[in-house]
Amino acid sequence: MRKSILFLIIISTLFPRQLKAQNDGAAVAAVAGGLLAIGAGIAAVEQMKERAELTATQWVLANEPNMNSFSLKTLAFDGKKLKDISSASVITFKIQEFTPVSDPELDGKKQVLFGFTSQGWINEYGINFDKVKWYLIDSKEWMKMMVAYVKVSSEEKNETSLNETLLKGKLVNKGVKVKGKMAIPFFKLSGDMYVVTDYSSDMKLLYNERSLGIFLKETRDLVQIGRGDIIDIHEYFFQEE
Template structure:
């Protein structure tokens, strides 16, 4: 199940991501303290969104998976922030063993300004493992010669998404097309978005705002492993 809803967003990641964000904010006059404040604000906004829009989630963990999950480096432009959400049973030492979901926060031009983040310039998209698999199948169909959806589902469950294609036990079983940076292959995925394949990235075009975000392959790998890596 997935749905697109405007309003509120954002958060943290690791040292490298924070440095990238800091650079973008410094370019518009903000500093490291502002970055930290922004991260805290964003975590709160993400949690508020879940509480407002998913009332059935009574115990869950929400952590940032990627703060700047895109291929392009201009932080003042469009971007996508991803959160991993997982349910658990409350206990003295609870384990995160419940249903997993990923929350995307797609930003629009102007989402960063001298006041920080404009949370009105965000579109939310929530996916579970089924929806993510559907997206990956559609993505691999346009990025490779493999078109059999049943075969793709099996391969994606067994393998891993890497830079050159899909690997199963270190063997590249589905190679991706070799495209230059200015070549795109497009599929009309849903009423909300189109998916694009271009060299080492997943492009997501939001029909409502006409914004295009190109997710880096590393972020695709992280999301896929979060859903399907049981190691």
């Protein structure tokens, strides 16, 4: 979705400027060259996504010896707010196990693999996967994270109530809805306000307007995951058919 929006923005700005500045064949050539550059950029991103998916698969093979049949697909290649892709970010992959048969179905355990990147993970030489820290979670761990996240995002502090609401409800931009009604509204914070909880030995969770902030203690990187990506992960675990 982000890639499509970015493509449309480039097209909408490129055509008027080129056609207004020049009225001959040179304008057409300039636009054609711009389109070729865009196509090359999209192809490069797709290639990076394929490399990231391969590296994630290799990480699973090396670190999860009991996972013998699984599907791994990219959930979000740049799961933060749209900024410089070379800066600290997170890649997410959805993993689901299955039973190998002639016509297999994805009906096993679901997990999500986070690849937290550090500054400079993409440079002129390509992707440096030494700057990626991997973190694998299942639905139970995700629910624990969401309970902690909603606790700092709202006035609701009862963990039992939060767990029940999150299982029945749906995360949206302004809170948690159950059957279309707002059950837990989030605080209305400005862009420079944060609420923090010390979640684990690996990370702190931060609530900021419309995003989940994850501060990695080892690398001291702060990654802000957009609310849309939080919704996608939550629906993958609890609401997908």
